[in-house]
Amino acid sequence: MLGNMMFQPLLISSMIEHAGRYHSDTLIISKNTDLSITETNWGKVRNNSKRFANVLNSLGAKLGDRIATIAWNNHRHLESWYAISGSGMVCHTINPRLFPEQLVFIINDANDKVILFDKTFLPLIKAVKPMLKSVEHFICLDAPDAAVKEQVPDVQFYDDLIAQHSEQFAWPEFDELTASSLCYTSGTTGNPKGVLYSHRSTVLHSYGICMPDSLNISARDIMLPVVPMFHVNAWGTPYAAAMVGCTMVLPGPGLDGVSLANMIDTYKVSVALGVPTIWQGLINAAQQSGTKLESLKRNVVGGSACPPAMMKVFKEQFDCETIHAWGMTETSPLGTSCQFKAKHQHLSDEEKLQIRLSQGRPPFGVDLRITDEEKSTHEIERDGKTSGNLQIKGHWIIQNYFGKAESALTADGWFDTGDIATLNEDGYLKISDRSKDLIKSGGEWISSVELENMAMGHPKIAMAAVIAAIHPKWDERPVLIAIKKPDADLSEIEILGYYADKVAKWQIPDKVIFVDSIPLSGTGKMLKKDLREQYGNVLLNS
Known part of the structure; x- marks a missing residue:
């Protein structure tokens, strides 16, 4: 026997309709690629998403077609997301920080029909365009620009396109298991692999994000998703934000500490989300300017482990x-x-x-x-x-x-x-x-994350990575790769001594290498594979 309740498929279009109807005047604040600010709201985002849905139909896009985006977190990108998925097409977010060869592979593998891009990524589009097999339309998400047209003659401009179409659009209804968006993994060996989300999984995931025991997002929040929309859909926050109707502050390309501190203070951000490397930049900028980031009540850290010292600074300062x-x-x-x-x-x-x-x-x-x-x-x-x-x-x-x-x-x-x-x-x-990052020394396991977190507690270290280096006796031993804070005077002996009362003696790194930079992936994670290739034999040569 079935229940007697109404059935409606769980569709992404229902979230933008809810936001547009019940949170119409709630602000969406967006930093553009030229660093200007646009203030819009959920009502306008809903209406423009319908306009762009009409655009996609006029271009011949069909149910299940993949529509790619290479863009920052901004209002046009947000509108296009809801237009694409709401129309039954697949929103394929692409990480512009990948190598061009990987970008070509991803676009061809997804069989993308349309690419939307921010002007920032024009050189990238121009470079890979001749190798793309399936793309029929290129749409620039910035305002019309003759320089863009000169380099990509067949480009169309988002603002021009939506101005030509009505905001009257009836979202189609289809099976909730229909594909909604596509993200490719990063940091894997070989070519990236695609993960295809459904409308059902996305709506349920949004409920999961909003719950108080989860990220606790509500209409009272002013949310700053620093994590890019091309990194696992900004952790799903643009969907969750529409579900509850919270204010969004979209940072565009301004991901440096000074820009983020200014946006937090100017727009009274209450919750922000990003990876530890981003938060280190914010802390440094806030300490230098003297701001206390008074509106910020919580920050969400993902992507890699948050060092204890960073948590303490956020809480205590x-x-x-x-x-x-x-x-x-x-x-x-x-x-x-x-x-x-x-x-x-x-x-x-x-x-x-x-x-x-x-x-x-x-x-x-x-x-x-x-x-x-x-x-x-x-x-x-x-x-x-x-x-x-x-x-x-x-x-x-x-x-x-x-x-x-x-x-x-x-x-x-x-x-x-x-x-x-x-x-x-x-x-x-x-x-x-x-x-793959664990260190096996003499048959015993050592956690690189634990050693990194301890190093980050040292007041003179700005960033630290620990890798497994080949050892002639113990198979592998830990080596610390560290960036000193500006003007810091720090020796290998001092940092190794810092570990002495924190871990067992056999877990202390064998060597410290000070560097000016540590390679990061497109999502802000440390590329330990690259570090192992560069320093993995350092103990054999010493």
């Missing part, structure tokens, strides 16, 4: 709670977020910090388990101490990669993340490392 979160492209990305339970409220500040350092616990909608090192289906104890392979399943978790018939799951239906972690009895996750 800016009265801002840091919410650790974990996820992957394959998980939409929300897997866990770190919020307290009632029983934790009586804990001391130091005890609370230890909980904050975990990646948190899963919201309803996903489940986690830890299996033994052989990656079998055997689940090991949830004691917060025994580590193993982290696996996940749920409503917004990948089943197979785009264009691949074979399953991406284990024999019993879980996705193996490639992370090594522990779970405690309450479900709090603590990631030790990526399996």
Whole structure:
């Protein structure tokens, strides 16, 4: 027997309709590529998304066609997202920081029909255009510009196109399992792999983000998604923002610390989201200018582990709670977020910090388990101490990669993340490392993340990476790659001594290498593969 309740498919178009109807005058503040500011609102975003949906129809785009975007976080990009997915097409966000060869592969693999791009990325478009097999239309998201037209003669301009079309558009209704958006993984070996989300998974993921025990997003918030929309859909926040109707502050290309501090103070941002390298720049800028970022109540950190020292600075200097979160492209990305339970409220500040350092616990909608090192289906104890392979399943978790018939799951239906972690009895996750970044020294495992976090606690270190270097006796030993803070006087002996009372002696790095920069991926993660290639034999030569 079925229930007697109304059925409506879970579609992305319903979220922008809700925002446009019930939060019409809520501001969307957008920094453009020329660094000017546009103030719009959810009502106008909804209307322009309908105009652009009519544009796509006029261009002959059809259900399931992939429409690519190479753009910053701005209002035109946001409007186009809802137009694409709401019309039943697939919004394919592309990371412009990838190598041109990877971009060509991704666009051809996705069989994109249209590419939308910001003027910033004109040289990239011009370079790869001759190698693209399926793209029929190029649309610049900036205002009409003769210089752009000169370099890409067949380009069309977003503002011109939407001005020619009506905001009257009836969102089509279709199966909620229809594909909605496509993101490709970064940092993998070989070519990137596509992850194809559905309308159903995206709407449910948005509910998951908004829950109080998750990222706790509401209509009262002023949200600054520093994480780019081309990085796992800005962690799903543009969808969640429409679902609850919160104010959005879109930073465009202004991702430096000074620009972010100014936007937070000017627009009274209450919650911001980004990777640790971004927050380090914000902290430095705020300390130099003297601002206390008074409106910022919480910041969400994902992408890589947040150093304890950074959490303390946000709390002690800016009265801002840091919410650790974990996820992957394959998980939409929300897997866990770190919020307290009632029983934790009586804990001391130091005890609370230890909980904050975990990646948190899963919201309803996903489940986690830890299996033994052989990656079998055997689940090991949830004691917060025994580590193993982290696996996940749920409503917004990948089943197979785009264009691949074979399953991406284990024999019993879980996705193996490639992370090594522990779970405690309450479900709090603590990631030790990526399996490929663990250091095996004399048969014992050393966590590179733990050593990096300790190094980041040193007042003279700006950034730190720990890699496994080949050792003639112990197989592998840790080596610390560090960037000193400006004008800091720091020696190898001092930093190795700093570790002495923090870890077992055999876990202390064998060597410290000071550098001016550490390579980062397009999503702000440290490229340890590149560091291992450069410094992996350093102990053999010493």
